Each structure stands twice: as structure tokens, then as C-alpha cells.
Amino acid sequence: MSYSQQNTQRDRFAVEETETVLRVEKLDIYYSKFLAVQDVTMDIPKNRVTAFIGPSGCGKSTLLRCFNRLNDLIDGFHIDGKIYYHNQDLYDKSIDPVEVRRRIGMVFQKPNPFPKSIYDNIAYGARVNGYKGNLDELVERSLQKAALWDEVKDKLKQNGLALSGGQQQRLCIARAIATNPDVVLMDEPCSALDPISTLKVEELMHQLKENYTIVIVTHNMQQATRVADMTAFFNAKATDKGGKQGYLVEYDRTENIFQNPQQESTRDYVSGRFG
Numbered sequence: 238m239s240y241s242q243q244n245t246q247r248d249r250f251a252v253e254e255t256e257t258v259l260r261v262e263k264l265d266i267y268y269s270k271f272l273a274v275q276d277v278t279m280d281i282p283k284n285r286v287t288a289f290i291g292p293s294g295c296g297k298s299t300l301l302r303c304f305n306r307l308n309d310l311i312d313g314f315h316i317d318g319k320i321y322y323h324n325q326d327l328y329d330k331s332i333d334p335v336e337v338r339r340r341i342g343m344v345f346q347k348p349n350p351f352p353k354s355i356y357d358n359i360a361y362g363a364r365v366n367g368y369k370g371n372l373d374e375l376v377e378r379s380l381q382k383a384a385l386w387d388e389v390k391d392k393l394k395q396n397g398l399a400l401s402g403g404q405q406q407r408l409c410i411a412r413a414i415a416t417n418p419d420v421v422l423m424d425e426p427c428s429a430l431d432p433i434s435t436l437k438v439e440e441l442m443h444q445l446k447e448n449y450t451i452v453i454v455t456h457n458m459q460q461a462t463r464v465a466d467m468t469a470f471f472n473a474k475a476t477d478k479g480g481k482q483g484y485l486v487e488y489d490r491t492e493n494i495f496q497n498p499q500q501e502s503t504r505d506y507v508s509g510r511f512g
């Protein structure tokens with residue numbers, strides 16, 4: 238039995254038993270007047286990996302970045318509808334976006350370690366946040382959780398940029414989890430990595446979901462089948478003004494999306510007929 242089959246069977250009945258961490262309700266996402274993503278409603282379950290798939294420009298990254306309010310930094314960005322994080326309105330005026338980003342961490346497509354030592358890459362955020370605990374322990378624990386400790390424990394003073402791409406990405410994951418988040422967002426985290434490094438990061442996702450809720454954008458459909466419990470397929474339709482508008486086509490357990498999709502366009506996409 239393949240790894241993905243085992244994964245599918247193990248989690249088959251587990252998805253509904255977990256609570257919702259992020260609830261998206263009738264969400265429209267705008268860049269100024271441009272409606273980039275229309276009318277998304279979905280629940281992101283706790284301690285699961287949820288994958289966003291779909292053709293380029295359908296708004297996967299845009300939606301992902303809404304979850305930690307990263308789009309706030311873009312001029313003209315605004316939303317209609319709601320995102321609830323543990324039942325709290327994520328865009329309420331009382332919510333501090335900096336605290337949101339501490340609890341909902343992010344790993345980007347290209348590994349982006351700080352040009353600092355491996356140690357300081359992890360310790361930096363803790364120092365800024367006035368961490369009162371033992372920094373050495375935090376660094377070790379975070380690197381352990383990111384499955385990087387054994388490879389770097391003897392060179393913690395070495396610059397993080399001197400690591401291989403795959404190690405740099407795991408360093409970025411270690412950095413993201415060092416602030417003790419609840420959710421880790423990953424925007425195509427393996428697209429710049431070789432197959433072996435990709436496999437390591439995928440294995441890491443399986444471990445991390447025991448403690449964290451993970452949402453990943455991926456163009457790699459095999460990756461979605463290997464790592465994700467839930468999969469959301471997004472598509473884009475042409476608008477009158479010549480642009481494209483993203484929307485959620487189908488959201489279900491990963492095995493249903495890939496083996497028994499309800500929508501024709503999902504079937505076409507997962508079978509490689511477009512995209």
C-alpha cells in the first residue's frame with residue numbers, strides 16, 4: 238500500500254471530528270475595485286492539512302494571505318464577508334494584526350532566512366517579542382520540530398543562507414513555529430526545492446499537523462494527495478473587463494476531490510485536462 242493510500246485510510250473518518258479553526262463566510266476579496274476572489278465559504282479544520290489547488294490567478298495565495306492579514310499591507314485591499322478565527326472576527330477593529338501574524342505563521346515559496354546565524358534566525362522573533370524563557374531551549378525545540386536539528390546542531394553560528402535550499406526552507410518553518418503559532422500557512426513551500434527536500438518537507442507536514450493547523454497552496458497535485466486531508470479546488474472565470482475572478486469550485490476530503498469530484502471542472506483539473 239502506498240504512503241498516500243495509508244494516509245487516506247488513516248484519516249478517512251477523522252476530518253469531521255475536529256473543530257474549525259478558520260471559518261470563511263461569503264468572502265469577497267478586492268484589490269481596489271478589482272474583485273479578485275468571489276464568495277468563498279469554507280471551514281478550515283484543526284490539526285489537519287488543507288490544500289488549495291487551482292490554475293494560476295484563481296486567488297489561492299490571495300485567500301491564504303487573508304488568513305494572517307498579510308494583504309493589509311497592500312494599498313486598496315479590502316474584503317466583504319467574514320473570516321472567523323476561533324469564532325473571533327479576524328478583521329474586527331479590536332484585533333491586532335501583529336498578534337494575528339504571531340498566531341498564524343507563514344512560510345513562503347522561496348526560502349527566505351534572515352542573513353543571520355541559524356541560531357539567530359530562530360531567536361530573533363522571540364527576542365523581539367520579549368521572550369522570557371530559555372532561548373537555547375527554544376532554538377533546539379524549534380529546530381527539532383522542523384526536523385533540522387540533527388543537521389545543524391554543530392553549526393548554529395553559521396549563516397542560515399549557507400544552508401541548502403531544502404534546509405533553508407525547514408529553517409523558515411522552524412522560525413515560523415518558534416513563535417508558538419496555532420496555524421502555519423504555506424504558500425507553495427516546495428516549489429523551489431528538489432524532490433528529496435520536497436519529500437522531507439512533506440513528511441514534516443505530517444508531523445506538524447499533530448500540533449498545528451496547516452493550510453498549503455500547491456501547484457503539485459501529487460503533493461496535495463500526499464499531504465492534505467482536505468482539498469479546495471479554485472478556478473477563475475473571465476470578467477467583462479478582461480480580467481479573471483477566482484472562486485471556490487469544490488471543497489472536500491482530498492480523496493473525494495481526486496477520486497470522486499462532484500464538479501466537472503474539478504474532474505478536468507485533477508485529471509490534468511486544463512490548468
Ligand SMILES: Nc1ncnc2c1ncn2[C@@H]1O[C@H](COP(=O)(O)OP(=O)(O)OP(=O)(O)O)[C@@H](O)[C@H]1O
Nearest residue numbers: 268273292293294295296297298299300311481483
Ligand atoms: N498585490 C496585488 N495587487 C493587485 N492585484 C493582485 C495582487 N496580488 C494578486 N493580485 C491579483 O489577484 C488575482 C489572484 O492572484 P493570486 O496570486 O492570489 O492567485 P493564485 O491562484 O495564487 O496564482 P498563482 O498560482 O499563479 O500563484 C490575480 O488576478 C492577481 O493578478
